Amino acid sequence: MAEPIRLDYVVPGDDFTRAGEASADLKSRLKSLGFPPAAIRRAAIALYEGEINLAIHAGGGRITVALTPERIEMALDDEGPGIPDIALAMSEGYSTAPDEVRSLGFGAGMGLPNMKKYTDEFSIASTVGEGTHIRMAVLTAG
Numbered sequence: 001m002a003e004p005i006r007l008d009y010v011v012p013g014d015d016f017t018r019a020g021e022a023s024a025d026l027k028s029r030l031k032s033l034g035f036p037p038a039a040i041r042r043a044a045i046a047l048y049e050g051e052i053n054l055a056i057h058a059g060g061g062r063i064t065v066a067l068t069p070e071r072i073e074m075a076l077d078d079e080g081p082g083i084p085d086i087a088l089a090m091s092e093g094y095s096t097a098p099d100e101v102r103s104l105g106f107g108a109g110m111g112l113p114n115m116k117k118y119t120d121e122f123s124i125a126s127t128v129g130e131g132t133h134i135r136m137a138v139l140t141a142g
């Protein structure tokens with residue numbers, strides 16, 4: 001069986017001119033590889049939200065994608081401040097985004113809920129003072 005295709009991205013912190021690059025690159029690669037449009041759309045939305053969170057809330061981080069015909073797996077890892085209350089952070093409308101970030105249109109508190117909604121598998125682990133780890137998968141037949 002073929003090895004998964006791996007893609008690696010580094011997301012810089014607080015650089016909104018580059019935020020969105022990883023999800024845009026993933027989207028175009030998935031298109032070239034012939035993945036189903038619905039799966040591409042869901043993966044790109046989820047990765048975009050995760051990527052923006054890395055830039056805004058974590059001072060940057062790393063994304064690793066593993067592709068097989070059946071699965072689009074995305075791992076997001078940062079060494080930011082961590083999330084003290086994950087259930088609260090996962091609730092719709094909860095945001096700690098500062099005013100200058102809100103003025104750019106972010107901070108609705110919908111990123112994490114949408115990452116869960118648009119993926120088939122979602123898990124988050126976070127330790128205050130150490131960082132946050134998110135694993136998501138979109139199943140291409142799902």
Ligand SMILES: Nc1ncnc2c1ncn2[C@@H]1O[C@H](COP(=O)(O)OP(=O)(O)OP(=O)(O)O)[C@@H](O)[C@H]1O
Nearest residue numbers: 053057058089095096097106107108109110111112
């Ligand atoms: N990687 C992260 N590191 C630290 N805190 C995070 C991280 N991701 C999310 N958070 C926390 O969880 C909250 C909710 O995240 P979520 O993405 O749902 O909303 P938001 O980023 O504030 O706004 P939106 O995504 O709608 O623009 C954030 O405001 C922040 O407090």
Ligand SMILES: [Mg+2]
Nearest residue numbers: 049053111112
């Ligand atoms: Mg967000």
